Amino acid sequence: MDIFLRAFRTFIAFHLLFSYSLVDALGLDLRSTDSIKSTSRTLAESAIKYYDGNKPGGTPGMLPAVGEFNWWEAGALFGQMVEYWYYTGDNTYNDITKQALLFQAGPDHNYEPENQTRTEGNDDQAFWAFAAMSAAEMKFPNPDPKQPQWLALAQAVFNRQAGRWDSKHCGGGLRWQFNPLNNGFMEKNTISNGCFFQLAARLARYTKNETYADWATKTYEWMVQSPLISNKTYEVYDGFSFTEEKCNTQPGPVQWSYNIGTMIAGTAFMYNHTNGDPKWKERLSGYLNNAQKVFFPEQYGGKTMVEYACEGQGNCNKDQRSFKAYLARWLAVAAQLAPYTQSQIMPWLQTSATSAVKVCSGGPPGGVVCGRKWYVDQDDGTRDIGNQMTAMSVVQANLIKNVPSLADHKTGTSTGDASAGNGNRGKPTSADILATRKITTGDKIGAWLLTTLMVLVTLGWVAFLLSDRDNWDWIHIAYGGSTSHHWYGR
């Protein structure tokens, strides 16, 4: 008996020591720039552990495990690594970031690499374009002159997407997917259109070319008269489907943080580009006030970011787990470009950062890794690159007042190309493809086979994870057996 008690006590003591030392290692103090930087560095170290595309045999810019389906999240990750350098000055990851951003640009330098044909939507492409655009705005080191340049890459994506503007259905807008074989080709969604709006607004502010501003306005006006956005309450919904005959007008009721985030950033860029046009100010404030209600709920103190639609039920999917990272990054940008918003935004970023680090401790893939829910006091034990990105993003966003303003064509150094996008091959946009060909039965069977294959691969992967007892033991040790709801499903 005695020996069991002693063993138990040692075990508990060890567990406490282990977890407290990790929590102490973060020790975030928002009054100290050095502390925010070192916490960001610790979180970045763990975030990048999820990436192996730079290792021998890896594909630069690809995240492992769920293969091509998280291509977009890799674009988001490398965008965040560009921001990490801007916020902290730490260039540890600059080379792998540059390598990833150039490799996935693909042969036509427009972020339409052939490997992604069956999965890539306008929204996915936009997240890579944002990484390139941030690199231009933040003066991230330029690529070798023989390689594509940051600004030109963003312009290439803009040109591709402008070429896909679809005025034949529902009065305009972009489809979600641009490959006619992909699910989502008959849908128009907020993240695709909101990202195109944001990209156009950023290009307008950077280049001062009014063609981009006109596209931003046109996209915005289409969105607010569509079911995607309520032009009275600034509620932002996800998407709606349509047929050749009619448009579904019921997109709600769920609101996601990244959808309103992209509208906040886009309106902030337009506000700044127009030197404070009251029309854009009213819109920006409208989104911020709705974000207060929906994503910083009063019941949890009113300042901690919550992905309310899935965190409570614990069923956030792979994509959704990373959404808070984008709302955080875009709130920070809005605070810079529209300084009048700082008194509203900074308390959200501060409280959310302190709430986020309080649920970080140990676990796979090593280092200090974070749980998903920030509004609870205890680490929920889930581990995922999305969780990690959200915590890292909200912490580093607190450095927004310590960094130089985003550059534009006068202060920046990136070379543009207003006609970039089609590469050497003059690839048609999907509108051109549709005009010349119809979907055949062969295509449909191909798509079905591919789906079946992906399902089998996913099942195999889950089986593989569960069969690896080493993972189980490691988790058991790290959590002292106290956490029952971690992602290996024990």
Ligand SMILES: *[C@@H]1O[C@H](CO)[C@@H](O)[C@H](O)[C@H]1NC(C)=O
């Ligand atoms: C496309 O996939 C092939 C095979 O996995 C790989 O060798 C190549 O590097 C990939 N290209 C890109 C741009 O990811």
Ligand SMILES: *[C@@H]1O[C@H](CO)[C@@H](O)[C@H](O)[C@H]1NC(C)=O
């Ligand atoms: C506001 O939204 C409604 C409903 O979608 C739409 O009918 C109306 O045209 C919109 N107003 C403006 C100014 O966009």
Ligand SMILES: *[C@@H]1O[C@H](CO)[C@@H](O)[C@H](O)[C@H]1NC(C)=O
């Ligand atoms: C535009 O952004 C800059 C910071 O980049 C800021 O100093 C300026 O005040 C902003 N303009 C307006 C109208 O708020």
Ligand SMILES: *[C@@H]1O[C@H](CO)[C@@H](O)[C@H](O)[C@H]1NC(C)=O
């Ligand atoms: C402005 O942008 C448009 C759209 O890409 C382009 O066609 C035009 O050439 C640009 N104008 C200048 C002066 O660069």
